[in-house]
Amino acid sequence: MKENKYKIALFSDLGDGMHNLLKSSVSLAKMVEGEIEVFNVRKPTDIIEKDNQLSAIRTINREYILTDKRMKNILSPISKDYGVNISYSSTFGNVKTEIERYLAKNNPDIIVLGRRKTRLFSRIDDRIANFVLTIFKGSVMIVSEENGLEPDMKIGIGTLNCSKESSSSSFPEALFAYTDSPLKSFNIVDGSHAKQQQSQQFLGQKTVEYVFDYNENTLKKLPTYLSKSNINLLFVERKKKEKESTSSPLAMYDKVKKLGITLMIAGEKRLHLKYQNNLKIA
Numbered sequence: 001m002k003e004n005k006y007k008i009a010l011f012s013d014l015g016d017g018m019h020n021l022l023k024s025s026v027s028l029a030k031m032v033e034g035e036i037e038v039f040n041v042r043k044p045t046d047i048i049e050k051d052n053q054l055s056a057i058r059t060i061n062r063e064y065i066l067t068d069k070r071m072k073n074i075l076s077p078i079s080k081d082y083g084v085n086i087s088y089s090s091t092f093g094n095v096k097t098e099i100e101r102y103l104a105k106n107n108p109d110i111i112v113l114g115r116r117k118t119r120l121f122s123r124i125d126d127r128i129a130n131f132v133l134t135i136f137k138g139s140v141m142i143v144s145e146e147n148g149l150e151p152d153m154k155i156g157i158g159t160l161n162c163s164k165e166s167s168s169s170s171f172p173e174a175l176f177a178y179t180d181s182p183l184k185s186f187n188i189v190d191g192s193h194a195k196q197q198q199s200q201q202f203l204g205q206k207t208v209e210y211v212f213d214y215n216e217n218t219l220k221k222l223p224t225y226l227s228k229s230n231i232n233l234l235f236v237e238r239k240k241k242e243k244e245s246t247s248s249p250l251a252m253y254d255k256v257k258k259l260g261i262t263l264m265i266a267g268e269k270r271l272h273l274k275y276q277n278n279l280k281i282a
Contacts, residue, residue, distance in 0.1 A: 006034030009108035011099065011128065014040055014070060020148040021114040022078055022086075024262060027149035028112065028141060029084045031178050037106065038075060040067060040090040041098040060092055082151050096131050103136060110267075112141045115257065126257070138267040146260050149232060154180030158231035160222075160256065161187055162266065182206040184229045186222070188214050223259050234259070237266045 010025045012018055025036050044060060071088045079086040091098050113129050132140060149155060157179045176183065185207055210225070212218045226234065236256060256263060 006032045006110060007106065007108040008032075008034045008036045008110045008112060009102070009106065010036055010038045010112040011132070012038060012040060012114065013042065014067070014074070017114050017145050018074060020145060021112065021143050022074070023151060024141070024143040024148040025112045026078060026082050026084050026086075027151045027153070027155075028110070028175075030082065030151055031175050032110075033174065034110070035085040036087070037108070038071065038086065038088040039099075039102050040071065040088070041095050041102075042067075042090075042092055043095060044092045063092070064090070095128065099128075099132065100135060108138065110139045110141060111136060112143060114143050115145065129257075133265065136267070140265045140267065142257070142263045142265065144260055144262045147232065147262060149262060154178055155232040156181055156184070156230040157233050157235065158184040158186060158226060158229060159235040160237075162235050162237040181230065182208050184231060185209040186225065187211045188218055222256075223261075226259060226261055231261060233264055234261050235264045235266065 006029070008025060008029055010021065012021055022038070028034065029036050042063075044056070067090045071090065075086045075088055078084075089102075111132055113132060115126075115129065129140075129142060143149070155178055157176065162185070183206070187209065189211060234256065
């Protein structure tokens with residue numbers, strides 16, 4: 001990947017939602033002039049049925065070949081159709097350990113993850129998302145299975161509890177040029193009543209700001225507000241705002257992950273290897 005290109009790492013198990021996840025990643029790459037690498041990691045226990053070491057080695061080698069062929073068949077047509085460079089790699093091992101190794105070696109600027117609506121897989125997705133949000137300080141896009149992004153299409157962008165300083169420093173400015181309507185800024189704070197404030201300007205874009213009182217009713221109605229505002233991509237800030245419960249990336253992700261919308265969780269811009277690496281791997 002060229003140094004002036006945004007490095008977008010897509011973590012995927014090549015499951016049924018891969019096409020939607022890949023199209024959303026391509027959409028992001030085209031907006032920020034980035035390149036994509038798809039990283040696939042599987043536990044050996046998912047494919048090895050016998051304890052015989054020689055048999056296990058043969059099985060893994062065969063799976064490497066099959067996975068490589070499958071990834072090429074999935075990625076090549078999309079890369080050609082949309083003109084976006086997509087590379088790929090795969091490995092077998094402990095998922096968290098291999099993700100950490102990948103980050104240390106490749107230093108991506110943005111990570112893309114998927115989140116499926118099926119209950120069983122959602123728990124699996126959550127564990128990976130929580131792990132990535134804990135160790136990776138860059139921006140993380142979590143793609144909704146129901147509402148992904150479409151390449152070459154304008155999108156509705158909203159922000160949730162994001163300061164202007166955070167948004168301008170955390171996200172590529174080019175991303176905001178692809179909105180098809182004024183930016184919508186949603187702020188949930190203490191001691192305020194729901195109101196629409198005067199339009200403002202942010203990165204050259206017209207912005208309409210909404211301020212809501214912090215309570216459970218507001219959080220329940222948030223999906224309705226977002227739907228009426230035609231939001232396709234919701235930006236979420238990691239840093240502390242007015243409420244402690246919205247200060248950490250895990251706490252905020254936990255509150256907004258059920259919205260059925262693609263999320264972009266803010267991180268440091270083009271950080272290159274500034275993530276924690278002293279965690280114990282489960």
